Amino acid sequence: MADVMAFYGRHEVAILIVILGLVTLATRAGGYLVLARFKRIPAPVQAGLEAVPAAVITTLVLPPALTAGPAEMIAMVVAGFACLRLPPIAVIMLGIGLLVVLRQLGL
Amino acid sequence: MSTEKQNEHAAVSAADKQREEALSGLRDLIPLIFPVAAFGTIFGTASIAAGHSIGMTIWASMAMFAGASQFVFLDVYRLGVPAWSVVLAVFAVNFRHILYSAAVANKIGHFPPLAKLASFFLLTDLQFAVVEKRYENFSGRRPITLTYYFAFGIAGYLLWILATAIGALFGSLIEDPALIGLDFILPIYFLTILMGFRARRNFVPVVLVSAVAAVVVEKTLGAPWHISIGALCGIATAVLLSLSGGGKAATAGEGSANG
Numbered sequence: 001m002a003d004v005m006a007f008y009g010r011h012e013v014a015i016l017i018v019i020l021g022l023v024t025l026a027t028r029a030g031g032y033l034v035l036a037r038f039k040r041i042p043a044p045v046q047a048g049l050e051a052v053p054a055a056v057i058t059t060l061v062l063p064p065a066l067t068a069g070p071a072e073m074i075a076m077v078v079a080g081f082a083c084l085r086l087p088p089i090a091v092i093m094l095g096i097g098l099l100v101v102l103r104q105l106g107l
Numbered sequence: 108m109s110t111e112k113q114n115e116h117a118a119v120s121a122a123d124k125q126r127e128e129a130l131s132g133l134r135d136l137i138p139l140i141f142p143v144a145a146f147g148t149i150f151g152t153a154s155i156a157a158g159h160s161i162g163m164t165i166w167a168s169m170a171m172f173a174g175a176s177q178f179v180f181l182d183v184y185r186l187g188v189p190a191w192s193v194v195l196a197v198f199a200v201n202f203r204h205i206l207y208s209a210a211v212a213n214k215i216g217h218f219p220p221l222a223k224l225a226s227f228f229l230l231t232d233l234q235f236a237v238v239e240k241r242y243e244n245f246s247g248r249r250p251i252t253l254t255y256y257f258a259f260g261i262a263g264y265l266l267w268i269l270a271t272a273i274g275a276l277f278g279s280l281i282e283d284p285a286l287i288g289l290d291f292i293l294p295i296y297f298l299t300i301l302m303g304f305r306a307r308r309n310f311v312p313v314v315l316v317s318a319v320a321a322v323v324v325e326k327t328l329g330a331p332w333h334i335s336i337g338a339l340c341g342i343a344t345a346v347l348l349s350l351s352g353g354g355k356a357a358t359a360g361e362g363s364a365n366g
Binding site for chain 2: 019021052061091
């Protein structure tokens with residue numbers, strides 16, 4: 001606890017947080033500002049942009065699923081198949097419920 | 108008289124439409140209330156555990172409104188490293204938002220400048236996901252309205268701050284988030300979003316390439332670079348497939364002008 005304050009004072013932390021907020025805002029506006037230079041979007045760029053959500057979200061999903069352990073991996077695979085039939089909130093509850101059970105079993 | 112009536116009718120239906128858009132925005136937040144509240148609460152708890160005050164914890168959620176980078180902030184800051192490296196780590200984790208903002212640019216291009224700035228502040232993973240999904244549901248025939256965007260965004264923002272405050276206040280209440288699986292909500296949530304995109308073209312090759320690249324980079328360069336580099340590999344795959352697909356179409360058309 002005290003070690004945090006050893007490096008930074010209270011005001012410095014508050015200012016650091018503001019800077020991090022501005023960095024976040026810059027990344028969130030950056031793609032638009034860059035893209036606004038194009039008048040017409042070429043087909044390959046369009047295809048690339050269409051791929052953005054799946055590509056980014058894959059990188060958020062995969063590493064935790066593969067590295068966390070067998071219980072997490074099983075829960076993710078089952079949840080993945082459940083997505084074909086169930087709405088998102090049901091999949092989340094099923095996945096978390098299954099994970100808790102698997103962890104209790106010692107996986 | 109009749110014009111007056113018509114104007115009145117137009118005004119009523121415009122107001123109805125506004126309300127409908129606002130309700131759609133709030134409705135789309137409903138399935139996300141639990142994960143958002145859970146993660147906001149966990150952030151609040153973790154921040155107190157890291158030695159920050161309640162006020163500073165809430166300030167972080169107000170100023171950043173970015174779950175993953177707030178956790179990176181806690182983690183990196185705890186190491187007592189120079190401020191610039193905290194900034195760089197948060198930038199790396201947030202790099203994906205450049206891709207988000209490029210993707211939503213044509214959907215919110217009609218917003219006025221100041222509203223656009225505010226909408227970028229609110230452009231979280233979840234905001235991005237619901238905008239993409241709504242656009243997909245209506246096949247682009249229905250524009251993303253200011254009312255829809257901000258109804259979802261502001262409600263989510265307030266929920267995030269409220270959850271952070273609750274987490275900070277009752278910081279010691281959740282002793283072990285893993286015990287009730289709270290630590291794994293986000294991957295499963297992202298998985299449901301990912302599967303929602305499975306009808307898009309190039310879905311399978313993009314996911315496979317991104318997945319392999321992300322795992323390789325995580326093992327070599329380490330987090331958070333696997334997010335940016337992994338995603339760029341998947342996007343490059345879609346671009347290359349489009350380039351080779353374009354060639355194929357030209358061949359099939361035999362001499363037709365290139366598109």
